[in-house]
Every structure is written in structure tokens, then in C-alpha cells.
Amino acid sequence: MKRWNIAITGFGAIGKAVAQIIREREQHYRELYAADIRIVAVCGSRAGLIDHDGLPWGTDSALPLQPGVTGAGFIEGSHANVLIEAGPTNFETGGSGYTYIRQALSQGMHAISISKGALVFDYAGLADLAKANGVQLKISGATSAALPTIDLLQYNLAGCQVLEVEGILTATTNFVLSKMMDGMSFDDAVAEAKRLGIAEPDPRFDVEGWDTACKVNILANAGFGARLKLQDIPRDGIDQISPADIQRWKAEGVVPKLIGRIQNDGGNTKASVELKTYPLDHPFSQVTARMKAIRVNTDVMGEITAIGVTSPLATAAAALKDFEHLLMAAHR
Amino acid sequence: MKRWNIAITGFGAIGKAVAQIIREREQHYRELYAADIRIVAVCGSRAGLIDHDGLPWGTDSALPLQPGVTGAGFIEGSHANVLIEAGPTNFETGGSGYTYIRQALSQGMHAISISKGALVFDYAGLADLAKANGVQLKISGATSAALPTIDLLQYNLAGCQVLEVEGILTATTNFVLSKMMDGMSFDDAVAEAKRLGIAEPDPRFDVEGWDTACKVNILANAGFGARLKLQDIPRDGIDQISPADIQRWKAEGVVPKLIGRIQNDGGNTKASVELKTYPLDHPFSQVTARMKAIRVNTDVMGEITAIGVTSPLATAAAALKDFEHLLMAAHR
Structure with missing residues (x-):
């Protein structure tokens, strides 16, 4: 023993x-x-x-x-x-x-x-x-x-060249965006996320994209041997979204997601936080509320997506x- | 070296x-x-x-x-x-x-x-x-x-109690079912799968559910220490599906999938191959064509889903x- x-x-x-x-x-x-x-x-x-x-x-x-x-x-x-x-x-x-x-x-x-x-x-x-x-x-x-991220890169895809990573990595932003698409205002959605214990008392860290930026920063450095600093990562938030944006996305049949992204091009690794939209039949479009997801594109194993939930x-x-x-x- | x-x-x-x-x-x-x-x-x-x-x-x-x-x-x-x-x-x-x-x-x-x-x-x-x-x-x-299955059970979820596993584990059956929902006949869909190299020349191993049964058999024994034999596993196929079934599923807004399933109830492990239907907003419903997927339900990490593609x-x-x-x- x-x-x-x-x-x-x-x-x-x-x-x-x-x-x-x-x-x-x-x-x-x-x-x-x-x-x-x-x-x-x-x-x-x-x-x-x-x-x-x-x-x-x-x-x-x-x-x-x-x-x-x-x-x-x-x-x-x-x-x-x-x-x-x-x-x-x-x-x-x-x-x-x-x-x-x-x-x-x-x-x-x-x-x-x-x-x-x-x-x-x-x-x-x-x-x-x-x-x-x-x-x-x-x-x-x-x-x-609970969402496998660094595991996925270092263990499940061992030997593969990872070309790109995209992830819904912050529960708060995903929850708020989902509620806004259901018709709730930004402020009400944030309040609801706080009430449910998903968002921190000060939600700016999440809604301004910092939380996602931190996670792609760590993943890029740990998973790809990059040496990125947080200020190297261009960053969108979800606090600038207008009701007109929501109406347009609904009309276009797309779903907005705040995405952490890593692109790995022959040893040159870039990371960013982007507000992107996905068609309804994309796996990310079903990732709502407290769920998170990651999609990894590789040379020989193609694309792998993982979806998980979040809780303490x-x-x-x-x-x-x-x-x-x-x-x-x-x-x- | x-x-x-x-x-x-x-x-x-x-x-x-x-x-x-x-x-x-x-x-x-x-x-x-x-x-x-x-x-x-x-x-x-x-x-x-x-x-x-x-x-x-x-x-x-x-x-x-x-x-x-x-x-x-x-x-x-x-x-x-x-x-x-x-x-x-x-x-x-x-x-x-x-x-x-x-x-x-x-x-x-x-x-x-x-x-x-x-x-x-x-x-x-x-x-x-x-x-x-x-x-x-x-x-x-x-x-x-390429779909992480045994890895997921043994590595990514290490320490968790896995309560249930459901997987779309056979590319041929998933391809054929997807095509049938698009209006193709069973025979034409199988022929198309053969032409694309997804199905074997003799597709019975896949369409009768044997391939999925083999995979859940191995996963149950390797991942849960079960001692199941292939004949212990109740098995659906997709070769009995009628055009009326397809029409009914479309009318109900559900998607059929041939699923390998493992249930783990306090050391009692059961496996089965089942034809199940899922609502359109279930992650499995977007898993079409050559894709595979696995959904694992755990005690403390909740539900994890992985989706991957298939190729030699x-x-x-x-x-x-x-x-x-x-x-x-x-x-x-």
C-alpha cells in the first residue's frame, strides 16, 4: 500500500x-x-x-x-x-x-x-x-x-497533427446567448445566470471573453507548446450584442456562439476569442444552457467533437x- | 534511443x-x-x-x-x-x-x-x-x-462511475438510416454505402446489428470488467425497417439510430443493440452519414458526448x- x-x-x-x-x-x-x-x-x-x-x-x-x-x-x-x-x-x-x-x-x-x-x-x-x-x-x-480538452489534445489524439481547435468553453456566455436567442434581454439573461450560480457576482470576466481567452491561452501553451500571452489573443465579448443582431441571426437560421479558437499552422500557433454563428445542423448549435463543447480538426483522424456539462x-x-x-x- | x-x-x-x-x-x-x-x-x-x-x-x-x-x-x-x-x-x-x-x-x-x-x-x-x-x-x-470510446471510459472519466453508455458505433447502419430518412430505399442505401466503401461486400454483419453488438461486447468487458458473450446481447438490426416506419418517424419529428447500449447498475452490466429514435435537438440527431458518436452518463461529471468520423x-x-x-x- x-x-x-x-x-x-x-x-x-x-x-x-x-x-x-x-x-x-x-x-x-x-x-x-x-x-x-x-x-x-x-x-x-x-x-x-x-x-x-x-x-x-x-x-x-x-x-x-x-x-x-x-x-x-x-x-x-x-x-x-x-x-x-x-x-x-x-x-x-x-x-x-x-x-x-x-x-x-x-x-x-x-x-x-x-x-x-x-x-x-x-x-x-x-x-x-x-x-x-x-x-x-x-x-x-x-x-x-468535465469536457475533455487538454486530454483530447494530448491523449485521445496522440500522434495526430491538430490543425484547429474551436470550443464553447465558458458556460456563462453560452447560457446568456441561448437565453437571448429565446427572447430574453442581455441584462435579464445575466441576472438569471447569476441567480442559478452559473455566472460570478461580477460577470464581466465571462461576458467580455476573458474566461474563454484564458482557457485558449492555457490550451495553446500546454497543448501546442506555444508561448502566447493573454494580450496576444484577439477577443470578442457578448456584451455588445444588440436586439437587431439577435433578430438577424434568427432570420438567417443561425446560432451565435462565443468561441475560443486555436489555429496551428506548422508550428505557428494562433489563438482568438470570436463571436461566430453556426447553422442549425452544426453540433455546436445544440450545445445550449450550461453545456460546453470542443471541436478538434486533425490530419488523419478528421474531426472530433466533445460535448459536456459544467458544475462545481x-x-x-x-x-x-x-x-x-x-x-x-x-x-x- | x-x-x-x-x-x-x-x-x-x-x-x-x-x-x-x-x-x-x-x-x-x-x-x-x-x-x-x-x-x-x-x-x-x-x-x-x-x-x-x-x-x-x-x-x-x-x-x-x-x-x-x-x-x-x-x-x-x-x-x-x-x-x-x-x-x-x-x-x-x-x-x-x-x-x-x-x-x-x-x-x-x-x-x-x-x-x-x-x-x-x-x-x-x-x-x-x-x-x-x-x-x-x-x-x-x-x-x-477515431471516436474515443474505451479511452473515454478508462482515461477521460477516470474515477467516475459510468452509469450508461449509448453509441452510434457502426458507420454503415448510420449511413443507411440517414439515406432512408432522405427518401432512399433500404436496398439503394446499402448499395450506395458499398459503392462508397463504407459497407462491406456482405453488409449483413453491419445491418443485422452484429458489428454494433461486437463493439458493445468488447466495451462492456474491457471497460466494465463484465464477462458478456455475444449471445447475451439482445440485438436489433435495421433490415426490417419499412417505408411506413420512415414516414411515421418523419411525421413525429424524430430521427432513428441503431444504438449500442451498456447499462451499469452497481456492478451488474448489461449490453444491447437497439433501434431508437431521438428528437431533432438531441446531439445524436446531427450525427449523420459516416459519423459515429458516443454518449456517456456518469455520477459526478454528468453527460459527455463525443462525435467522430470513420475512415481506414x-x-x-x-x-x-x-x-x-x-x-x-x-x-x-
């Missing part, structure tokens, strides 16, 4: 869902990988808890978090093998997630990032650091979660898929 | 496509995996060729095949590390593919099967043999090729995706 110690930074809805699923899968990990999985450390922005034998979960999964057990020293003190970073995203500085991931990789811990900030800020630097330390940096949770639980499960791939590799 | 020797059994259109892609990717394998890949042996049913330094490809990719270099002794004589089996399918006896795969696994070679016969005949026996010999048995090419090149590329996963694991 091999012991794996896990630290979780960022302990909001997603971080808690990660912990919950890990605990539900304890037996699964033992049986499939002969692995004894313990969560030994969690922290939020102000408090945390470390117990090297495994955290003392209460009956309602509550933890006696201690103020100040966070930030500098937390990673080193955790004695963990794997960091799962689920904190808030800051793509201008990388935020605290960037510091945690750098510390973890430097100490020979694998890192699984759900938050996008650190990856947008410096994916290449983190990937180099992981390589130098012989550990893995995994990013499924940061790139559309699915995002947590995507990070734990990454974790399970570490277990698979170690158990082989 | 690690040397990998490959043997290919079955040297028709697919086997030749496999060889062609391997040769095109020589540089790719060297750069990514420090692997020197040589095809050292190929055989069809009557002739073959072995050269331990790598086969002497002519300028037009022709090979001087020698009569009798096939069958018993071929695998042992090949001194290969990996077998790629692309021969004809015989799901009643396993056919020659079964013998080749057994010999390969017994000798410590990895086996990648594109043909379904051996896997339908005895997947569990072959998987046990692979495990006992510390090698891998890979099956992407046998389970809908894509099938060969799927087997080489399997091969590349072996290289990835060895190179780690």
Missing part, C-alpha cells in the same frame, strides 16, 4: 468538492492502485489545517480550521506529495496559486491546478519547473473541467481525473 | 495504412520519446516478410512478400516488441488474430488489436494473459477507431494512438 498525501489550497465550493470526492473514493483508490490516500492539509486565504496523519473530518465534513495556517510555509509544512490548487484566479499576477504551485513543484510535489490564474500568468515557467523536478503539472480542471462537482472530478492519472502511472 | 520492433498481422488496407503512418512519424517518435521505431515483420493470410533490421520498403511502399511467411512461427520469428493485429474478424472462433495475439502476449509482446474477432471471442482470457506477462492489450482500433486512415491512427500510449508510459 503506497501512501499519498494531498494538500488543497483554496477551500471554497470547488476545494470542498475535491475533498468530498477523495474521501468517497478511498476504497476505490485502495482497490485499483493499492494507494492509501490522505488529505493532510487544506487552506483558504486566512485559515487552514495540517495533520500529517490525515485531517480530522467531523461528521458533517466540517474541519476546525486555524487562523494563519496559510500562505508562506503552508506547502512546505504540509509534507504532501500532491498539491491541488483551487483558489481564486488572478491572471495578472498569478495570485497566491502561482506561489503555491511554484513551491510545490520546487519541492518535488505534483501539482494539479483548477484555478487558471497561475497557468495564464506563466504556464511555460511552471511546466519547466515541473520537468526539472521530475513531477507533473496537470491542468484539466482549469480548462473546461464536475470541475472537482476533472482535477481528480488528473490525480488518478498520476496513480495509474505510478501503479504501472 | 530505445529500439521498438513492430510486427503487423493482416496487411490489407488498414494494415498498410498503419505501416504508412508509422513510417511518416519516424522523426516524431525519435523527438518525443527517443524511440527508434522499426517495422520488422508483416504478414497477410498467405505471405509475409521478416527483416530484423526493418523491412526494405520500395519507393512506392511495396514489399517483396514471401509466400508462406505467415501463421504458426511468424510471431516468434518476428522478434518484435509490439504486435498490431489488423486481420479479418471472426467472432465465432477468434480467427487467426486470436492465435497471433495469444502468441504475442505469451512472449511478452504488447498487442494492439484493430480486428474485433479475437476480443469478442475471449477478451477476458487475453486480458489475463497480458497481465500475467506484464504487457498491455490495447483495443482502440477495434472499438470505433482514422482506424489506423487509432491503433497508433494506442501505440503512442505505450511509448508515453515507457518514456516517463
Whole structure:
């Protein structure tokens, strides 16, 4: 039985869902990988808890978090093998997630990032650091979660040349566009998305296209070895759409989608965020509400499309898929 | 530089496509995996060729095949590390593919099967043999090729409980059904599918549902650890559909699909081949002509759908995706 110690930074809805699923899968990990999985450390922005034998979960999964057990020293003190970073995203500085991931990789811990900030800020630097330390940096949770994106590029299409990627990568924009095509105003659709917990309290990050831009930025750099910066990515939003646009699209029988796009032309990789329209019989036209999708065009496998849904639980499960791939590799 | 020797059994259109892609990717394998890949042996049913330094490809990719270099002794004589089996399918006896795969696994070679016969005949026996010999048995090419199916279950959804799988897994039946909904007769649609090289000269294997049954059989056994036999799988075909059925479906605004289905209820795994209809806004309804699709319902990741195309090149590329996963694991 091999012991794996896990630290979780960022302990909001997603971080808690990660912990919950890990605990539900304890037996699964033992049986499939002969692995004894313990969560030994969690922290939020102000408090945390470390117990090297495994955290003392209460009956309602509550933890006696201690103020100040966070930030500098937390990673080193955790004695963990794997960091799962689920904190808030800051793509201008990388935020605290960037510091945690750098510390973890430097100490020979694998890192699984759900938050996008650190990856947008410096994916290449983190990937180099992981390589130098012989550990893995995994990013499924940061790139559309349950929808296979980076997996699709790196695993399902292994060996193929990927020529183009197009994705509906942000649930909020897809939800709002769907509602607008059903006759709702932009403001009402955004309010509805907030009410349902799809949109953040400040929805600008999504509706201005930043969320999609972050995701194609990470996918281009991780999947194609590009070195794009966020400012290299031309970006449409959905906040400029007028009622006249909606009427015209309906009249033309097309469906608008905010798309993240990567074009790979012989090593020259470009990314963009574009408002595009699709005919009704295109698979993307059926991708409504909380769904996401990705379409990949390859040299020898033709076109592959994947469609998935979005939820905090699915995002947590995507990070734990990454974790399970570490277990698979170690158990082989 | 690690040397990998490959043997290919079955040297028709697919086997030749496999060889062609391997040769095109020589540089790719060297750069990514420090692997020197040589095809050292190929055989069809009557002739073959072995050269331990790598086969002497002519300028037009022709090979001087020698009569009798096939069958018993071929695998042992090949001194290969990996077998790629692309021969004809015989799901009643396993056919020659079964013998080749057994010999390969017994000798410590990895086996990648594109043909379904051996896997339908005895997947569990072959998987046990692979495990006992510390090698891998890979099956992407046998389970809908470019469409991720077994990958999806074992890799992209790692850790999830898969509750149900539904797939449009046979290109011929999907093509014929699509044409019938466009007004063509069954016979004309089958003739058209043959003319385009989608259907086999004897299309009964496809239109009676056997091809889909074989694929769900393999997926259920490989993906869920079931021990189903082909006769355990209730099976619809598309050869009994009447013009009245077509008219009724059109009037109802639904689309017919021949579906392979797996239901997984707490370790009890059932498989079936069913003729089902879907509303126009279901993703499956847009999956026409040569396309295939799979929809997987999970506990924590919700529903994932993948859509892909079919071609001999894509099938060969799927087997080489399997091969590349072996290289990835060895190179780690």
C-alpha cells in the first residue's frame, strides 16, 4: 500500500468538492492502485489545517480550521506529495496559486491546478519547473473541467497533427446567448445566470471573453507548446450584442456562439476569442444552457467533437481525473 | 534511443495504412520519446516478410512478400516488441488474430488489436494473459477507431462511475438510416454505402446489428470488467425497417439510430443493440452519414458526448494512438 498525501489550497465550493470526492473514493483508490490516500492539509486565504496523519473530518465534513495556517510555509509544512490548487484566479499576477504551485513543484510535489490564474500568468515557467523536478503539472480542471480538452489534445489524439481547435468553453456566455436567442434581454439573461450560480457576482470576466481567452491561452501553451500571452489573443465579448443582431441571426437560421479558437499552422500557433454563428445542423448549435463543447480538426483522424456539462462537482472530478492519472502511472 | 520492433498481422488496407503512418512519424517518435521505431515483420493470410533490421520498403511502399511467411512461427520469428493485429474478424472462433495475439502476449509482446474477432471471442482470457506477462492489450482500433470510446471510459472519466453508455458505433447502419430518412430505399442505401466503401461486400454483419453488438461486447468487458458473450446481447438490426416506419418517424419529428447500449447498475452490466429514435435537438440527431458518436452518463461529471468520423486512415491512427500510449508510459 503506497501512501499519498494531498494538500488543497483554496477551500471554497470547488476545494470542498475535491475533498468530498477523495474521501468517497478511498476504497476505490485502495482497490485499483493499492494507494492509501490522505488529505493532510487544506487552506483558504486566512485559515487552514495540517495533520500529517490525515485531517480530522467531523461528521458533517466540517474541519476546525486555524487562523494563519496559510500562505508562506503552508506547502512546505504540509509534507504532501500532491498539491491541488483551487483558489481564486488572478491572471495578472498569478495570485497566491502561482506561489503555491511554484513551491510545490520546487519541492518535488505534483501539482494539479483548477484555478487558471497561475497557468495564464506563466504556464511555460511552471511546466519547466515541473520537468526539472521530475513531477507533473496537470491542468484539466482549469480548462473546461468535465469536457475533455487538454486530454483530447494530448491523449485521445496522440500522434495526430491538430490543425484547429474551436470550443464553447465558458458556460456563462453560452447560457446568456441561448437565453437571448429565446427572447430574453442581455441584462435579464445575466441576472438569471447569476441567480442559478452559473455566472460570478461580477460577470464581466465571462461576458467580455476573458474566461474563454484564458482557457485558449492555457490550451495553446500546454497543448501546442506555444508561448502566447493573454494580450496576444484577439477577443470578442457578448456584451455588445444588440436586439437587431439577435433578430438577424434568427432570420438567417443561425446560432451565435462565443468561441475560443486555436489555429496551428506548422508550428505557428494562433489563438482568438470570436463571436461566430453556426447553422442549425452544426453540433455546436445544440450545445445550449450550461453545456460546453470542443471541436478538434486533425490530419488523419478528421474531426472530433466533445460535448459536456459544467458544475462545481464536475470541475472537482476533472482535477481528480488528473490525480488518478498520476496513480495509474505510478501503479504501472 | 530505445529500439521498438513492430510486427503487423493482416496487411490489407488498414494494415498498410498503419505501416504508412508509422513510417511518416519516424522523426516524431525519435523527438518525443527517443524511440527508434522499426517495422520488422508483416504478414497477410498467405505471405509475409521478416527483416530484423526493418523491412526494405520500395519507393512506392511495396514489399517483396514471401509466400508462406505467415501463421504458426511468424510471431516468434518476428522478434518484435509490439504486435498490431489488423486481420479479418471472426467472432465465432477468434480467427487467426486470436492465435497471433495469444502468441504475442505469451512472449511478452504488447498487442494492439484493430480486428474485433479475437476480443469478442475471449477478451477476458487475453486480458489475463497480458497481465500475467506484464504487457498491455490495447483495443482502440477495434472499438470505433477515431471516436474515443474505451479511452473515454478508462482515461477521460477516470474515477467516475459510468452509469450508461449509448453509441452510434457502426458507420454503415448510420449511413443507411440517414439515406432512408432522405427518401432512399433500404436496398439503394446499402448499395450506395458499398459503392462508397463504407459497407462491406456482405453488409449483413453491419445491418443485422452484429458489428454494433461486437463493439458493445468488447466495451462492456474491457471497460466494465463484465464477462458478456455475444449471445447475451439482445440485438436489433435495421433490415426490417419499412417505408411506413420512415414516414411515421418523419411525421413525429424524430430521427432513428441503431444504438449500442451498456447499462451499469452497481456492478451488474448489461449490453444491447437497439433501434431508437431521438428528437431533432438531441446531439445524436446531427450525427449523420459516416459519423459515429458516443454518449456517456456518469455520477459526478454528468453527460459527455463525443462525435467522430470513420475512415481506414482514422482506424489506423487509432491503433497508433494506442501505440503512442505505450511509448508515453515507457518514456516517463
